[in-house]
Amino acid sequence: MIHSKPDVFDELCPSAFLPIRMDHKWAPLVLRLLEARPLRFSELHAVLHRTSAKELTRALRTLERDGFVVRAAAGRAVSYELTSLGRSLLGPLNAVYAWTAEHWDEILDARDPAET
């Protein structure tokens, strides 16, 4: 089907904020965690221990909804895996993280020049 191509400026459609704002705080992190291999819910939660099960679930549901990950239930065990769409986002996403790692100090300095 034909969805109208998002023109980020003219129409100010939601794509202007996607996936810059990935609809969930932990979504981008989950995506990166799944880069290496599929992970179980508990494995994800172990790393993202600062969030609740509820929020992690919501992050995963969001990622599922958008076609970034697929949920595979094998009996008791449930694991999450990247789709090709999800994997394709890792490039740009990691580019942003790389930028952040490189310029984080400058942002902090801009926020608080005193702390030198």
Add this chain to the structure above:
Amino acid sequence: MIHSKPDVFDELCPSAFLPIRMDHKWAPLVLRLLEARPLRFSELHAVLHRTSAKELTRALRTLERDGFVVRAAAGRAVSYELTSLGRSLLGPLNAVYAWTAEHWDEILDARDPAET
């Protein structure tokens, strides 16, 4: 000075969400608008007419705070201009936008497979 390098995973520091979530909805768009040349407040608002002056102001204050733009008041006229830090973010940022333009349809399809 030495700010500890952000390890996006180990400490789950705020950098994990920056600038993926740029602390303001309109911030990334403002950044892109300033790519070509400095713009006045009203020029920005003309394009971003869907938001209020209050929110646009807040976006600009956020961008200033983080060292992405500088505010230059020339008498009555006020214009905003990218700093080199702000400009350096355009690369990764535009990469994400490019990804979005290319995969937006797939996300919509994932959200609503019916609409074919």
Add this chain to the structure above:
DNA sequence: CAGTATCCTCTATGATACTG
């Protein structure tokens, strides 16, 4: 022109407790 000031609502997210 370039904002401020208010009011208001809705959502995101956390904390905590419970379940098949």
Add this chain to the structure above:
DNA sequence: CAGTATCATAGAGGATACTG
């Protein structure tokens, strides 16, 4: 293990009116 259910709060963001 892999979630749900509930409660509670801060802040995001819209609408609108006002100002030097």
